[in-house]
Amino acid sequence: QVLPKISQVLKIQQDPTKKTFSSLADFISDREILLLLDNFEHVMDAAFQLNKLLGSCPNLKILVTSRIVLNINGEYEYPVPQLPLPQRDKYHSIKELQAIPSVQLLVTRARAIKPTFELTNKNKRAIIEICIKLDGLPLALELAAARIKIFSPEALNKRLSFNFDLLSSNSENTPDRHKTLRNAIDWSYSLLSVEEQTLFRRLSVFSGGCNIEAAQDVCFRDYLDNLDIIDSLSGLVNKSLLQQEEQYDGEPRFFMLETIKAFGQEKLKLSLEEDLIMQRYIAFFLSLLEEAKQNLTGPEQGNWLDLLELELDNIRSILTWAEGRSDVEMGLKVTVAVWRFWTIRSMVREGAQWMSRLLSLAKEQSETKLHCRALNAYGMMFSLTNNISDSFQVFNDSLRIARKLDYREGLAEVLNHLGWVYHFDCQFDLSEQYSNEAMQIQKELGNQRGISVSYNNLAVVAAFRGQMKSSFDLYNKSKSIRKEIGDIRGYAYSLINQAWIEIFMGKYFKSNQNTSLGIEILSKLSDTQLLAWAKTVRALNLFHMGKLKASKNLALEAQPLWEKSGTHTGLLRAKVIYLLCRLREYDFSGLKRELADLMENSGRVAKVLIFDIRYAMALLSLYKKDEEQAYEYSRENLRHILTVGSHIYTCDNLELISYLSLRKKNSKTALKLYSTASILRNKLQMPIPQVLQSFHHDLNRQLVSHFDTVTYDTLWKQGQALDARSCMRLLR
Template identity: 35%
Template sequence: ARRAHNLRAQPTHLVGRAGELKLASQVLLRDEVRLVTFTGPAGTGKTRLALAMAESLLQIFPEGVYFVDLAHTEDPALVTATIAETLGVRETRDHPLLERLQEVLVDRQVLLVLDNFEHILAAADQVADLLAVCAELKILVTSRAPLRLRWEHVFPIFPLPLPGRGAAADVARVVESPAVQLFVERAQAAEPAFALTEQNADTVAEVCVRLDGLPLAIELAAARTRLLPPQALLARLRNRLDVLVEGARDLPERQRTLREAIRYSYDLLSADEQTLFSELAIFASGCTVDAAAAVMSEQLAKVGATPILDGLESLVNNSLLQREQLPGGEVRFRMLETIRDYAHEQLVNSGRVTDLRDSWIEYLLQLANRSRQALLGREQSAALETLDREHDNLRAALRWCLDSKDAERGLKLAAALWRFWYVRGFFTEGRTWLAELLALPTGKARTAVRASALTAAGNLAYNQGDDAAAETLQQEGLAIWRELGDPRGTAASLATLGALAYRRGDCERATALLEESLLVKRERQDKWGIAAALHHLGEVALEQGHFSAARARYWTSAIAGASPWCSRVWLRWRMRAGTPLARCG
């Protein structure tokens, strides 16, 4: 006998979802599970996966598998009526529609697939009523937000896995990615001659990365291969939302462009939630709750917003924001780049972007300055982790300062980051930012801001072994510090110039510069600076064969108590065992 269902044949086969299909089916078929909800952002393929799962379970539900499209059901009160219509159930004079539907389903092993529930969440109680009365009924829901029922088991659907790092040059490794597999299959449907080759594999991989692995975005992009080779397509993805249009005519209208797919979710938000969503686009790589509050609370207060945390939770529930649990219990929130593009459009249209960017840069400046101090002490590890997570935000802020010719804030930020770049080995990147900012016409004034940046650039050049550049940068910085009468800056430049002189073999000049630096640092009670200067003076004394003086300076440096130098001094002492330094009395 033909099994009861209303599932229609699908024009394409499911790509890259075998794992999710198997696991979701296992969850739904557990005796205690009655309701599973597929959640996820626009374009992740929730509906396609639900249809594939429903088809795979036809044998398990012999009394019926029914797909109920709720996309056009605008009134939550009509959900029961839509389900009943799909099943061919009609109310009678003596029995209301819900009662009739319950009578039909009460003892039948039926699977209902309720598609696109996110805009009618108020109808969730009708789902609960059906489950409470119909003991054999199971329901699979697709929704960008959970129904928040006690029956519910939420099953998040994520974007397709992307190629691993380092795989771009290897066709065999690139094609292992489900995202790439989907692109290739859809590209060949649009252009039969298309093939993944050694010449285009890295470009196709990057296209999929730029599209966050979103199936809808990948399908829309692949269709463009009729006109654009992968390299040209990739170049145009700088404006993703303008390129990802003209989806298949048999798709729902809201899925024919990526912008419309995201707008559908955006329109379901309250006004305050829309404001928060758009303003989060200012962050290039996500944010913590504290960062969001610091940057946006003033803006949101103007529109009477709900607390930031509640707003973030709502955006996560609506699949517009992703929540990431960090070590130590901290939580970070980030957007897929395709969604962030749409959020940024709304922010620009709102006219709030300038004020918000000012708050964002001020927050990052404060963060960088706090971390700069922490890098010199026992909190170094935590500070490095913080700066690692914020590095893309910091890069975005530096890029904006360059593009907008805002030399002052850009130089302040870059100067505050030099130790981070030094510890992480980002010498070239740090020097490039500083050089470009120092070259801005608005950054030429002989101020403390410029001097700090020159000192930072000189330190990075010194540690990268570019002594000529380091000398030039530190000499200019020293001249400005002396003009300003700034002892702290003067001491910093003198210390590096002394280290440069030592490296050239000019021990007398090195000693003079380092001792002058040490004098200032002692006056300022700069423990870390004292330790550093004494350490370098120990190096000079060792080079001159003054072993007793070298030992005294090394150990005085250790006693000064700056932890980064203490460890170096002890290591050097152990490495020198057996030399005159270790033996001298």
């Protein structure tokens, strides 16, 4: 039918002695002619005739539109992409939206049907969702626009998931296959072989696509002997029912547009094999996620993180399935496998929400190893996004189950996590106790990574106790183990933690080197959380060096990273550094309120940050000439520091109280306190930060001017004989 139709359009007089092909080829001969053939997919048998015609007519060009590739010599394929889409998670102004082709088409067609229709701030969110749900497909958008006459964009969007019959047209000028979205897709589906139809609907089970391995395991298991997987997938791609792109590792990945997938899932349900395919789908990904869990702390963790991000929609699909059927065991297996991925890739809020809902479905008496590990993972995510103190109950539930079941691996893990979170609450003795117990069990189990975590926890405790050399050495042990086992992220984390300690030890250049190396490693892992920590440490380093502008800018850079990662404690750290910089620059605007807010939040999120905040409040009071208030803040800070044993802050506070005592005319007390702070700095190996050098120079000059040499030396020696608690008694 194709060649006679071409002859008819070209008005060729048919020679009865010649075949149609010969007449057509003779007519075209060496003429320069362009033939346009539309919707060729329903006459694919004629493709070989076109191939022959092209071979006979050297100057002939044919432009063909088809949902199926013709596979003839000299064919150049130009896929027609869907229209560019707005971004769901980005703010778009009305002007920006009007320039996006998918939105343009929807709005233009809607106005043609309803002239009063306008794109507004009220309906733009619904318009964005409609365009995204319909994949930017022109036909789907035109059919949706037709419904704007009855439904508002908001109402249409609510009804759109996925109601194929809603997207239809009654236009007399529209071919039947284009009158509904279902007809349009069904037209392509009807052109598939029975085997291709089976594979197509099975592939619709994937969310966000799949690689060849997944497709073979889930969809091709019945056909391995008589169907080639590559040819079958390529065939569906050539027929425009499957899309193909390149993964991060260069491997092909196959996916369906949402409109096509919804149609495929509809067909899958009608086929009565949905449960079978879903079981295979879940089994494949549970196996994959278990393997991922084992590799997220090893040498290949970067590749596994990228793979999990690629499979994120499939992970969400399985969790939705599990939650919908109250299959807590399946859901918890998934969350336990991927919680670390969620934390690293800034999805901790989402992960915590999944775990919260699944755990709420579990029986109250559920005391299994899986439940123990799930509570432990949930505790870590909960501690990052919520109240640290409230997370203790979650961890203690996990701890109770681990002890009851004598589950050594789970026990060691939860003890390490408790050892970590208790330091935020200034409970350093408990932190040390749990970390040491975890260390002992991890050594029994031969778990090198677990041992490195225990060393890290003990290093943190030592740091806050002011034991800088001990802390640095413990971090070094943790770093060495992590390097040996190939825990790239852990190695970078240890580097940054050492950089943090090096600041207090006055090793600013070395600290900068370590953060630079850490940032280089973490950037490759797309680890927002630890990148935020690295920038925060570098901002602190710059602050200690007295480079306030640079420190302030870096602290500001770190804040959105902390917010993205969902980590409240880190966000507060960055804000404290930023406000300390502003204090030193004498920028007091709104500072009192901001410090008060930080004080309230730190009491809820991380009490360990209170000392820096109260110190800043004392400085602000001093700068505003309220020396009595500054004295009270400093005195209260020192009392609190001594109560919890957080001596990393002792020297700074003693020196500030020394200055304030001098202002109060208590020069002897001031000198003794300053002397005590001086010897304590030497003992703790915490030299005076560069940012405080001028303050110390001025304070020392004033103290010297108040006494003769003999009196000064006597009081200095008396101060060196005191400890911090004795100094506190001087202030009563």
